[in-house]
Amino acid sequence: MRRRVPGAEHDRVTENTAGLPMSPLETLALLGALALVAARWLAPAARPRATIAAVAVLVPCAVALGMTGIRWQLLPVLAGAALALPFALLPLLRPLRRRRGRPAWRARWWLALPGSAACAGLIAAGPLAAWAFPVPVFPEPSGGFAVGTRVVQWTDQGRPETFTADPDDRRTVVVQLWYPARRSPAGAPRAQYLGRTRQEARTVAGALAGGVGLPGFLMDGVARARSRSVLDAPVDGGGGRFPVVLFSPGSGGVRTQNTAWAEELASHGYVVAALDHPYDSAAVVLADGRTLTSETSSSGDRDKDEELAAGWTAVRAADLGFVLGRLEALDRGEGADPLTGRLDTGRAAVAGHSMGGAAALQAARQDHRFQAVVDLDGFPHGPASPALGRPVLALTQALTPATDPRYLPRLTEALASGTATSYRLTVPGAAHLTFMDGPLYLPPVPSLIGSLGRTEGPRVVAAATLAFLDSALRGDPGDPAGALRAYGSLSVVRPDGGG
CATH class of the missing domain: 1.20.58 (Methane Monooxygenase Hydroxylase; Chain G, domain 1)
Structure with missing residues (x-):
């Protein structure tokens, strides 16, 4: 029930x-x-x-x-x-x-x-x-759990920060967790969107607007928004262990950019850990109050940009592996934490949007702890080897003459060379920003957010993701292809070359 x-x-x-x-x-x-x-x-x-x-x-x-x-x-x-x-x-x-x-x-x-x-x-x-430009209203999660959220900051003492010249600077990531939670009192305030505080939300909103050349005031409504989760809500008391999904945002994106997606997964019994990648995300507010802004930018030369993207993707993939290790330690009880003993890190997936999708593919190639991959309209960057040994769900918008002609061949190569059955789902009416929270607050222009409306796009993306993860991580019986076909045009890529 x-x-x-x-x-x-x-x-x-x-x-x-x-x-x-x-x-x-x-x-x-x-x-x-x-x-x-x-x-x-x-x-x-x-x-x-x-x-x-x-x-x-x-x-x-x-x-x-x-x-x-x-x-x-x-x-x-x-x-x-x-x-x-x-x-x-x-x-x-x-x-x-x-x-x-x-x-x-x-x-x-x-x-x-x-x-x-x-x-x-x-x-x-x-x-x-x-x-x-409305104040976004997040859809109510459809799962059986309430959703809690909190933010942690972890430093990888063994990895220098490559974006700075300080030899003593170590790579630090900010991670937001969404998790199944206990019932909160009626009227409990919901979590601020884009940041832990209103000031952080304003900082991040301004940086996101500046990153695409827009005046900051256009994002004022986004900084006012509240999500559906409750900050620091107690973890669900049922005693079960929850599969884990790590998430990397798009280039210049931030950890909260897929909040509606993360809350939907958490309401169905997953723990979602979304990363800010310092010097890549538009703005990362650290615990000491410092704000790190993006240092990544296009050179204008396609070959040079491909080389840069491969490097940035490698850094992101390393961030994802590091965070999975910290979640494993947290589950073991290294430091008092409400999620100790509740994380099933043996059932872990890695996901990402755009460049984050490329990072998810690379993380799964390098780290066999990841059992599944979800690529949300991400162009693969970096080496195509070793072969992917885990099932992949690649969600894409409909390809048009304006689509980079390298995209489909590169994605097909990545899926076809894998050793597990993978899926490419083309979502009708989707645009690149359909795969994040953009439809909830950006102008409803089809070329920008697709033609699915403010809430239908995020709903379809989350539902398809759940259908895949329930099969890949929870072993739900039946072929996930049947469920995925309800959301778009599906291509099944089997390791024996069959389709």
Whole structure:
């Protein structure tokens, strides 16, 4: 029987409210601003009352939003209201002017119409911007476990940091864990997205925006978001051991970029460990407060970039192997930890998005502790040997004339040379960013996030991943190909060369 997800009723209420592009307070401010513009066009007797009512709604909402933090999407709404306010107040001043013997002035309709249209256009830009760049609302995980999360930092004392010139600098990684958790009290605050604190989330959001040449304020909503997991929630008390999935983000990506995917896996009884790769991830905030930003960038030369990518992938693969070793030590009880004795590191998979997918493939080649690989639209980099000895699920977007012509042959070679049955699943309607959290908060442009909508893409990616992992790590009976075909066009690559 499926276990009820703790706090699900509360979360559904939260989602129904937060799923709107604008909060109730922002919506009231928007309606007040529109009423202020419309008041100019009402019958003379109704204008004063409409104006007073609009101001009575708008001003308290603006003050309250100013105290809690105004999103940039509301600024055009307030600007339009400010421009409309003097003209809306004129009808209230006419009786006073008449008593003083001054003529009452009113703009002709053909003069007022362009101004009203401009104000209405500014106000309408607010909800449009909120729809294009929303505060992401994470889907409720469908599994039987509640989800907890926490962040750890580990240093590999045996490996120098190759991105710095300091000979004493050692490679340090920041890892976020998502795990099956006990029920939290109703109303327990959910974990901040993108960071442990709001300040860290702002830092990371700004770095992500800067990495693609966008102004930082466009990511303001992302820094405000909360995920579905609870920070430092107690581990589920059932006593079972959980398979482990390590995750590497895309180039310039961060450990939280696949939070919806990680929470879905954790709700089905997996522990997910996602890495920040210092000097590769957009921004990594260390425990001592330092922020390490990305030092990787394209040279513009395809051959040189391939060489650079192979080097960066090797560093990431080493990070993944190191973290699996730390998880093994944690499970053995080397240091008091709630997950001691609960991690089944003998059933470990390695996954990644984009360059992280390439790192996952390399990690599995080098480290036989990994029992399965999930490559989320990752172009293979680095050596093609030794052959992969573990099953691979490669999820890709539909190939187009704009796709790098080397991608499919390179991926096919990696899968075909393996010694285990692997799967390539092409997800219809997917784009490269469909395979991470991007659809939840980026503009719904098909070339950017695909055509599956804000939640369907992440759902399909997580469901396909679970179908594969349940077979590869848990030995679920039956051929996983049957389940995977429900999510797209499937190619099965068998070690004997059959398909």
